[in-house]
Amino acid sequence: MLLEVLLALVLGAVVLLVLRRSKAAVLKTEDGWWGAGSPPAGAEDESIRPFQVETSREEIEDLQRRIDQTRPVPSLEDSQFNYGFNSTYLQKVAAYWRNEFDWSKQVDKLNQYPHFKTKIEGIDVHYVHVKPKNLPEGRTAVPLIMVHGWPGSFYEFYGILPLLTEPANADDVAFEVICPSIPGYGFSEAPRKKGFNSVCAARVFLKLMRRLGFGRFYAQGGDWGWQITTNMAQLDPTAVKGLHINFAPVENVGPLLILSILLGRRFPGLFGFTELDVKRLYPRVEKMLVEPLKETGYFHIQATKPDTAGRGLNDSPVGLAAYILEKFSTWTDHEFRNLEDGGLERKFSLEDLLTNVMIYWTTGSITSSMRFYKENFAKGFYPPHARIPVTVPTGVAAFPNELMHTPKLWAKQKNHKLKTYTTMARGGHFAAMEEPGLMAQDIQKFIKVVEGKK
Amino acid sequence: RQRLTEELDRPKLQLLALSSVGIGLTYFLVWRRKAKKSIPLGDGWWGHGQQTLRDDNKIYPFKVETSEDEINDLHRRIDQMRYTEPLEDCGFQYGFNSNYLQKVVSYWRNQFDWKKQVAKLNEYPHFKTNIEGLDVHFVHVRAPHRPGQKVLPLMLVHGWPGSFFEFYKILPLLTDTKDDLAFEVICPSIPGYGFSEAPHKQGFCSLDAARIFLKLMERLGFNKFYLQGGDWGSLITTNMAQMKPQCVSGLHLNMLAVTKRGVGMLLSLIIGPYLPFLVGFTREDVRRLFPYFEKNVYDLLMESGYMHIQGTKPDTAGCGLNDSPVGLAAYILEKFSTWTDRKNRDLEDGDLEKKYSLDDLLTNVMIYWTTRSIIPSMRFYKENFKTNPQNRVDARTGIFVPMGHAAFPNELMHCPLPWARWRFKDIRSYSYMPRGGHFAAFEEPRLLAEDFVKFVRKVEGKKR
Numbered sequence: 001m002l003l004e005v006l007l008a009l010v011l012g013a014v015v016l017l018v019l020r021r022s023k024a025a026v027l028k029t030e031d032g033w034w035g036a037g038s039p040p041a042g043a044e045d046e047s048i049r050p051f052q053v054e055t056s057r058e059e060i061e062d063l064q065r066r067i068d069q070t071r072p073v074p075s076l077e078d079s080q081f082n083y084g085f086n087s088t089y090l091q092k093v094a095a096y097w098r099n100e101f102d103w104s105k106q107v108d109k110l111n112q113y114p115h116f117k118t119k120i121e122g123i124d125v126h127y128v129h130v131k132p133k134n135l136p137e138g139r140t141a142v143p144l145i146m147v148h149g150w151p152g153s154f155y156e157f158y159g160i161l162p163l164l165t166e167p168a169n170a171d172d173v174a175f176e177v178i179c180p181s182i183p184g185y186g187f188s189e190a191p192r193k194k195g196f197n198s199v200c201a202a203r204v205f206l207k208l209m210r211r212l213g214f215g216r217f218y219a220q221g222g223d224w225g226w227q228i229t230t231n232m233a234q235l236d237p238t239a240v241k242g243l244h245i246n247f248a249p250v251e252n253v254g255p256l257l258i259l260s261i262l263l264g265r266r267f268p269g270l271f272g273f274t275e276l277d278v279k280r281l282y283p284r285v286e287k288m289l290v291e292p293l294k295e296t297g298y299f300h301i302q303a304t305k306p307d308t309a310g311r312g313l314n315d316s317p318v319g320l321a322a323y324i325l326e327k328f329s330t331w332t333d334h335e336f337r338n339l340e341d342g343g344l345e346r347k348f349s350l351e352d353l354l355t356n357v358m359i360y361w362t363t364g365s366i367t368s369s370m371r372f373y374k375e376n377f378a379k380g381f382y383p384p385h386a387r388i389p390v391t392v393p394t395g396v397a398a399f400p401n402e403l404m405h406t407p408k409l410w411a412k413q414k415n416h417k418l419k420t421y422t423t424m425a426r427g428g429h430f431a432a433m434e435e436p437g438l439m440a441q442d443i444q445k446f447i448k449v450v451e452g453k454k
Numbered sequence: 455r456q457r458l459t460e461e462l463d464r465p466k467l468q469l470l471a472l473s474s475v476g477i478g479l480t481y482f483l484v485w486r487r488k489a490k491k492s493i494p495l496g497d498g499w500w501g502h503g504q505q506t507l508r509d510d511n512k513i514y515p516f517k518v519e520t521s522e523d524e525i526n527d528l529h530r531r532i533d534q535m536r537y538t539e540p541l542e543d544c545g546f547q548y549g550f551n552s553n554y555l556q557k558v559v560s561y562w563r564n565q566f567d568w569k570k571q572v573a574k575l576n577e578y579p580h581f582k583t584n585i586e587g588l589d590v591h592f593v594h595v596r597a598p599h600r601p602g603q604k605v606l607p608l609m610l611v612h613g614w615p616g617s618f619f620e621f622y623k624i625l626p627l628l629t630d631t632k633d634d635l636a637f638e639v640i641c642p643s644i645p646g647y648g649f650s651e652a653p654h655k656q657g658f659c660s661l662d663a664a665r666i667f668l669k670l671m672e673r674l675g676f677n678k679f680y681l682q683g684g685d686w687g688s689l690i691t692t693n694m695a696q697m698k699p700q701c702v703s704g705l706h707l708n709m710l711a712v713t714k715r716g717v718g719m720l721l722s723l724i725i726g727p728y729l730p731f732l733v734g735f736t737r738e739d740v741r742r743l744f745p746y747f748e749k750n751v752y753d754l755l756m757e758s759g760y761m762h763i764q765g766t767k768p769d770t771a772g773c774g775l776n777d778s779p780v781g782l783a784a785y786i787l788e789k790f791s792t793w794t795d796r797k798n799r800d801l802e803d804g805d806l807e808k809k810y811s812l813d814d815l816l817t818n819v820m821i822y823w824t825t826r827s828i829i830p831s832m833r834f835y836k837e838n839f840k841t842n843p844q845n846r847v848d849a850r851t852g853i854f855v856p857m858g859h860a861a862f863p864n865e866l867m868h869c870p871l872p873w874a875r876w877r878f879k880d881i882r883s884y885s886y887m888p889r890g891g892h893f894a895a896f897e898e899p900r901l902l903a904e905d906f907v908k909f910v911r912k913v914e915g916k917k918r
Binding site: 075315316 | 527531534535536540541542543544548550552555756757758763764766767768769770772773774775776777778780782784788826
C-alpha cells in the first residue's frame with residue numbers, strides 16, 4: 001500500500017517536473033540609473049580608470065584613536081561565542097589591530113594586483129583584473145568573473161588568485177580573473193536610489209564584462225556572489241559559458257523537495273542522498289529550523305532596518321570587527337560557537353581577517369552593504385528569478401560546513417545542466433578564503449568537464 | 455441500621471460508592487480549575503564567581519551623577535560620527551533616516567543639557583539594594599500625606615528600549631492626586647538595564663526578574679500591591695502575579711502578548727472578519743486586527759529584526775552601540791518613532807517630535823549610554839527565548855489575580871478580550887484607548903493613569 005502511494009507520488013512529481021521544465025523562462029530586466037538626482041543628458045563616461053588603494057597617516061591615527069576609545073562589556077561567564085563575539089577575545093583582537101596590524105603593508109598587498117574603476121549605470125564600479133603572467137605560446141587565458149558576498153570582499157579571493165592565474169599543473173586551465181566589488185561594498189560606489197538588487201548587480205556586471213571585451217566567460221560565486229552570478233546566467237545564458245558556485249540554497253520549494261525531506265532519512269538512496277546529506281539535514285527541526293533561526297538574526301535586521309543596523313558600526317571599528325568576524329567564526333564551523341576564541345585563527349590569519357574589515361571601515365560601506373539585503377527581499381521570498389531555472393553548465397562545490405546544505409537532487413531542481421557536484425573534504429562558508437587549494441581544484445575539474453564536452 | 459445495610463445489597467453499594475467517587479472527582483476537578491494556580495518561585499544568584507555567604511539586605515540611597523569627563527567624552531564621540539548618506543526618498547523605511555539623525559545629533563551635541571536632566575532624574579529619590587547578588591536600582595515615590603486619602607502601593611515595570619524614566623510624566627498623576635485615592639510607587643530598573651547591575655551568569659529571564667522584584671517589595675514592607683507594565687514589564691508583572699497571587703491586588707497591562715495559539719485562535723481569525731460577534735470580537739477588534747496577514751504577520755516580520763538578532767547574538771549586536779552614541783541613539787529612537795505609529799516609517803523625520811521632546815528621548819538614551827547597559831539589556835531577549843516561550847511554565851499557567859488591560863490603538867499587537875480570557879481568568883476592565891502606541895506611559899500618561907485608576911476603583915470596589 002505504502003509502495004503504491006509512494007510510486008504514485010513520485011510519478012506525479014516527475015510529471016510536474018517535466019511540465020515545469022518545458023516552461024523555462026528567461027529572466028528579464030530593465031535598465032537602471034543609480035547616481036544622485038537625475039541622469040545627465042548625453043552618453044555615459046565609459047572609460048576605464050586605473051585605481052590604487054590608498055591610506056594616510058590621519059586614517060590610521062583615527063582608527064587607532066577609536067580603538068582606544070572602545071568601552072568593552074564583559075561576556076557572561078562560560079558563554080564563549082554563544083551570545084555573539086566573546087568580549088575577552090575581542091579585546092585581544094583589538095589589541096593586535098591597534099599595535100601590530102600594519103595597514104600600510106596590507107594596502108601594498110592589495111595593490112599587488114591592478115585595480116580599476118569604471119562608471120556603469122551612474123555609479124563607479126571597482127574591480128581587480130588579474131592576467132596570467134607566464135602563458136605558454138598559443139594558449140589563451142579563460143576569462144572568469146568571481147563575485148564575493150557579505151561580509152566579504154574581493155580580498156577573499158587573494159589566496160586563490162595565484163592558483164587560478166598561474167596553475168602549477170601544466171594541463172590545468174589558466175584564468176584571466178575579474179574580481180569586482182558589488183555596488184555598495186568596498187571601493188564600488190553605493191547606489192543612491194532604492195531598488196538595487198541582485199538582478200541589477202548582475203546586469204551591471206554583465207555590462208562590465210562586455211565593456212572589457214569578454215563575449216563569453218565563466219562565473220564563480222558564493223553567498224551574494226552565488227545569487228548575482230546565477231542572475232547573470234539567467235539574464236544572458238549565451239555570455240556565461242559555465243557557472244561554478246559554492247553556495248546553492250533552495251529558493252523554490254517543490255513536491256520533490258518536500259518528498260525528499262519527508263522520506264530522505266529512511267530512504268536516502270531513493271533521492272541520491274549521501275551520508276553527508278543525511279547528517280546535514282536531519283534531525284529536521286533542529287537542522288532546518290532551529291539552526292537557521294539561531295544564525296539569521298543579522299539577516300532579519302539587515303533586510304528590514306539596514307540604516308539603523310549599520311549606524312553604530314560605522315563609528316566603532318571594534319564594533320564593526322565584532323559584527324563581521326563573528327560570521328568568519330560561526331560560518332566556518334558552527335561548533336566554533338563553543339570556543340572562547342571562536343576558533344577564528346584556526347583557518348584564517350588575523351591579518352587577513354582585519355584587512356577585509358578595513359575594506360568596510362575605510363570606505364564606510366557597512367550600511368550600504370546591508371541595504372542589499374533589504375533590496376533583495378523587497379518583493380518577498382519568491383521574486384521572478386527564484387522561479388526561473390539556470391540553463392548554463394553549472395558546477396557545485398558542496399563544502400561540509402556551509403551554512404545551508406544542498407544535496408545534489410535539490411541543486412538539480414534549479415540548475416538544469418548540473419555538470420559537476422563535488423562533496424568537498426573540508427571547509428565552510430568562506431570557501432575561497434579558507435580552502436583556496438580545494439576550491440581551485442574543483443574549478444579546474446568543472447572547467448575540464450565543460451570544455452571537454454565542446 | 456441492620457435494615458439499612460440489608461437493603462443496600464452489593465450492587466447498590468457499589469453504585470453508591472462509584473457515584474460518590476464520581477461526584478467527588480467531578481467536584482475536585484471543577485474546584486481545581488477554579489483554584490488559583492501559581493508557578494514556582496525558584497531561586498538564583500547572579501553575582502560574580504561563587505555566591506558569597508554574606509547577604510546584605512540594606513537599602514542604600516542613590517543619586518544619579520555625571521562629570522565633565524563623561525560629557526566631554528560624549529561630545530567627542532558625537533563629533534566623530536561618520537555620516538552615511540541615506541537613499542533618496544526612503545523616509546524611515548530603511549531604519550533611522552540619516553538626514554534627520556544629523557539634526558537630532560546636532561541638538562544633542564549643542565543644546566541638550568545632561569546636567570540639567572540629571573537634576574531632573576534626581577527629583578525623585580533613588581535607591582539600590584542587593585538581591586540575589588545584584589544591585590537593584592529603583593525610584594521610590596511616596597504620596598504627600600493628605601487626610602482622607604487611601605494610599606495603595608504600586609510597582610511600575612518598564613521594557614526595552616525604555617527605562618524607569620518613561621514613568622516620570624505619569625508619576626505625579628498617580629502619587630500627587632487631589633482625590634481619595636493615591637499611590638506609593640516603586641519604579642525599578644530590570645537587572646541589566648540602566649542603574650541596575652547586570653547579571654554575570656547566564657539564564658536570567660523574566661521569571662528571575664519577577665522573583666527579584668517580589669523580594670524587593672517584600673524588603674520594602676509591602677504585602678499587597680498593584681502592578682502595571684508594558685513590553686517586558688508586562689511579562690515580568692504577569693510572572694509576579696503568577697508566582698505570588700496572594701500579594702498582587704491587581705495587574706494592569708498596556709501590552710498583551712498572545713501566546714496560546716490553537717484552534718480557538720484560528721477559528722476566530724477565519725470567522726472574525728465576517729461574523730465578529732460570533733467569536734466575541736467587537737467592531738474595534740476587527741478594525742485593529744484585520745487584514746490579519748498584513749497587520750500581524752507581515753508587519754511583525756518587518757519590525758522584529760532587532761528581536762531576532764538580540765535573541766541570538768546580543769553581544770555582537772550591542773558592541774558597536776556601546777562605542778557610538780549616535781549609533782545607540784539611532785537604534786533606540788527608531789523604536790520610539792515606529793512603535794508609536796507605524797505610519798511614521800514613511801516620514802523623513804519619523805514624526806519623532808510629535809509626541810515626545812528631544813530632551814526626554816535623549817535622557818532615556820543617556821541612561822543606556824552612561825551605564826553601558828545596551829548589551830546586557832539585549833541579552834534579556836536571548837535568555838527569554840532560550841526555552842520555547844510557549845512551553846515555559848508561565849505560558850502554560852493562567853493568571854488569577856484581577857487584571858485590567860488598556861488597549862492602545864497603535865500598539866504593536868492587538869489582543870481582543872476573548873483571547874485575553876484564555877489566560878487571564880479575572881479580567882475586570884478592558885478599554886479601547888482613543889490614541890497612543892507602544893510607549894503608553896511616556897506618550898499618553900494621562901490616558902494611561904485614568905484607565906489604571908478606573909481599574910483600581912473597580913477592584914477596590916469589589917473587594918471584601
